């Protein structure tokens with residue numbers, strides 16, 4: 059057994075309390091062996107976390123990681139126009155190499171901001187899986203299915219690819235990769251395809267993930283054409299079951315929140331994307347009160363425009379208060395719970411908590427910074443004051459991915475250069 063001890067830090071426990079403790083990790087199994095005092099003695103390697111806050115690695119519950127290539131390319135538009143005029147035409151020019159380098163850039167940013175696990179919907183998913191394998195993170199990946207602009211043959215092939223990806227990639231990277239079946243949304247995938255393919259995904263035993271009720275344009279047509287709210291429509295198609303998770307959930311009424319709570323279907327809140335595309339504000343406190351599992355996600359870098367879960371969590375806490383006109387809504391403790399266990403539970407991973415037997419996925423945050431002084435309440439600091447650059451070390455599955463801000467699994471400079479070049483070539487192709 060090879061062991062790593064993280065010593066001398068303040069540790070965030072699963073009940074969102076903070077204690078001074080060492081963390082001992084078994085690097086072979088990738089699990090936490092013990093949290094307690096004086097654990098450095100027998101460890102093969104030690105990371106000194108004095109003056110630091112040891113937290114679970116953050117879990118990004120919804121992303122399109124390769125979209126880093128389109129960061130800052132098309133801003134200041136609402137969802138439909140943004141997707142149809144700018145994003146989809148440019149994505150049509152993406153090559154597998156682009157997706158691979160775009161994903162590596164996104165993973166680099168995740169590691170540098172303390173994220174150790176994420177759920178991702180995109181295409182050319184094998185290229186994303188390769189990047190995840192190299193970078194050392196944990197992920198639930200799926201192929202995003204869109205049938206609206208396709209003929210029947212293309213639509214069925216796309217849905218089939220969604221199944222094949224879910225089957226082929228599950229368990230890759232020593233089990234760090236799992237999968238889901240991912241229809242893009244209830245309005246971009248035809249109901250006949252949902253009816254045919256969702257049961258096939260159930261046979262594979264993978265969860266369903268989709269964009270749900272992100273804008274009113276995803277609600278009104280379903281209500282008008284079918285006479286039911288979108289979540290009832292999804293439930294009728296078998297898409298709201300325990301372990302399933304949807305992104306956004308901005309425009310949910312009480313009946314839909316009740317359906318989600320009853321079904322055990324989780325919601326990934328993406329506050330920055332919802333603000334930037336002016337989609338609306340999700341009823342997060344209401345969902346939490348109703349017993350819905352809520353996680354936090356960044357969505358893609360083109361609608362955010364960064365992948366930091368620290369920024370996202372602060373946004374979630376802030377906008378939650380504004381939504382309810384209540385400063386006690388989405389308090390620091392709830393926000394920190396969502397960015398760790400909430401997201402992990404939503405996407406079906408055991409990460410997001412530091413306890414014996416849990417996956418050794420951690421972030422170590424440098425507290426010796428002017429903006430993190432004094433130390434009245436470290437949970438408050440995590441929700442409201444910590445920045446990505448404060449993360450000093452990132453560990454996933456017991457392996458050190460970043461030490462003293464130096465990413466060990468990816469070559470930062472060459473990834474940045476190659477991704478920058480690929481992005482420029484991509485938009486040139488799209489313009490011609």
Ligand SMILES: N[C@@H](CCSC[C@H]1O[C@@H](n2cnc3c(=O)[nH]cnc32)[C@H](O)[C@@H]1O)C(=O)O
Pocket residue numbers: 122125137141145146149179180181201202203204216242269272331357358361
């Ligand atoms: N098979 C589809 C790809 C779907 S992947 C998931 C898609 O979601 C898009 N996307 C990114 N952010 C959002 C969002 O906030 N709402 C809806 N779609 C988004 C993203 O650009 C990507 O095209 C195709 O070939 O076009």
Ligand SMILES: [Zn+2]
Pocket residue numbers: 120121122269305357358
């Ligand atoms: Zn999205």
